[in-house]
Amino acid sequence: MITIYHNPRCSKSRACLQLLQQALDEVEVINYLQEPIAIDLLRHFAKHLGMKAIIRDNEAIYKELQLANAEDETLLQAIISHPQLLQRPIVVLGERMIVARPPEKVMELING
Template sequence: MLKLYHNPRCSKSRACLQILQNASIPVEIIHYMEGGLSESLLARFAETLGLSTIIRENEAIYKELNLANADKKTVLKAMLAHPKLLQRPIAELDGRIILARPPEKIVELFHD
């Protein structure tokens, strides 16, 4: 089943979820802002997508913590403590992970 790391306050995340629902694709919604993230999961996202792809550099906390000059471990710990730093929506299906930006990119998970 497709896992969607979702923030309902994000328009891109909501649009991605709507695409999945319109296509009647079963989805496990993970509200990562309320939990559901681990350091190992974030490390896997970073390894697969690239750390610079999964972090929201425009967040105030990114600048406050001076993460631009931080090492990977420090950045991942900051993301765990401040989940709003995670770019979204991230989707996972059968071990494949994508950042669905734009939301229509979600269909890439269904093509080999």
């Protein structure tokens, strides 16, 4: 089954979810703003995608917390405390995963 870590307020995340639902019968949707993501899963994302790929460095809280030169573990803790810092959508299929930006990128994961 494919899983999308989704922010319903994000237009890119909504577009990606729509593509997934059109292409597949079953999609697991995790609204990470309501269901906190475990630190181990965030570490897994960072290992496979890179820390830079999974953190939204354009968010105001990123600048407020002065995270530009922070170590990875500090960034992960910041995402736990402020889930809006997680880049979205992250889509996982087995051991493969992507940040689906643009949303159409998810088709590479499905077809690949």
